[in-house]
Amino acid sequence: MAAAARLNRFRGWLPGRTLSLAVLAATLCAAPVLAVAWIALTGETGDYLRHLAGTRLPTYLATSAAVALIAAAGSGLIGTGLGWLMARTDFFGRRTLGWVLILPLAVPAYVAAYAWLDLSHAGGPLQAMTGGLFPTIRGSWGAGLMFALVLYPYVYLLARNAFAAQSADAYNAARTLGAGPLHAFWRTSLPMARPAIAAGLALVVMESLADYGTVSHLGAPTLSIGLIRAWSGAGSLVDAARLSLVLVLVAIFIFGLERAQRSRARNINAAGRHKPAPRLPLTGLTALAAFLACLLPLLLGMIIPLGRLGWLALRTEAASGLAAASLHSLTLAGVTALIAAALGLGTAYALRSRTTIAILAARAAGLGYAVPGAVAAVGVIALLSGTQALIDPAWRALTGEVFPILLTSTGAALVLAYLSRFAAAAISPAETALARVTPSLDGAARTLGATPRRRVWQIHWPLIAAGVTSAGLLVFVEVLKELPATMILRPFNYDTLAIIAHNFASDERLGEAALPSLLIPLVALLPMIFVARYLSRQDR
Structure with a gap:
């Protein structure tokens, strides 16, 4: 009876067979990772990996750890502080700043790195203004700083929501017992928000480890650098897969730590209700200080880098092929966003069934976001190459020819x-x-005789349209910014804005790199504004 009831509830909730979409999403996310693991564990060790293990691998590991720690520390400090200001205080401009502070996510870290290195290198504007005292932004600390400035919104969003949802009871009790405002915050508000902050920091660390363009430009060799070199330089799929497996294991470890931290969270209220924490009104100098504190990361992470690139773009003739690269970027991002939004919606509907298959499929799909782009690209190559190897013998026996090359480099x-x-x-x-x-x-709706299709279009869709659109736009922005996967898998003479910008920046031709670098965040800014306003709609 229980199984029948669950099945009926499942059919009643779902508009069609959406469980298949959840399984498809899980397969798309998990298959490349499994292919990487298979190639890494079964392939023969190449000379490149042996050489790397004795020379550069310790440097890659140490630099990756340093970059991740600096990025986490910076983004944690910025995101937590801004989250508390937005959730617990009230000052002029707070509501607007609440969603504007999310916009640096539209700026790729490598774009910020291009601008800041140009500003701070020897002979650059900042060096000239300070008499050579301003440090050159490069190396591990420079890369970590760039990640902190553009990725802090991950921490900010989760911290803001956590602080806003907290009861005032614990904080007021600490104040009643004689604790000062800072001490009460440290002992009550911050521990309750720690799981949310940890989740944001996990995203920052995984994004930092997945990056290639920033660490390459600033001279901070991480595991992503080694992976790209293993594939493009040594041409070894097995060695690239083994380095990819290291990144996957690190990502799973970080993901596991975040899940463990979240499982420790407890929000207990015997009555089931809580008194919301009142906002502290700020006026005068304190309001000005809060406004400037919010403005500073926007200046450093978005306004100054984009302003510098705009100034360079105006002084340099536009490179050829920019229109085609823009079209390629928009096409890839648009197609991926549409498919991802459909898969996300199907998985969300399937999760309403609370069946084991739906839950496992959603968790498997969630693992994909922890996988760096370079690893996903190597996984796709391994997956398609393995499929090719399985089909070739039968096809050769039937036709006497090799099976046409599958979708690699398309x-x-x-x-x-x-x-x-x-x-x-x-x-x-x-x-x-x-x-x-x-x-x-x-x-x-069922009582009034509405069909399932009518319920979806007239009741469900008006309520979920903004959320599903936001999901698609998030994917659109992420694909626009993606560099390592595009570098590995793109067809010949198929450039995107990220590829053109990277190629020019690698050749120290930052003038030519400025316009494509600037176009990426400018194109991403409009969808990011929609997403930011949607995510902040309840922050009133």
């Missing part, structure tokens, strides 16, 4: 790699949006 392979990494990013916003569709709404 736009389809790129979309597959993007989906394996970013499809998970569309699940959570879609699930949150779908939570607005309550059982009573569906029950009332």
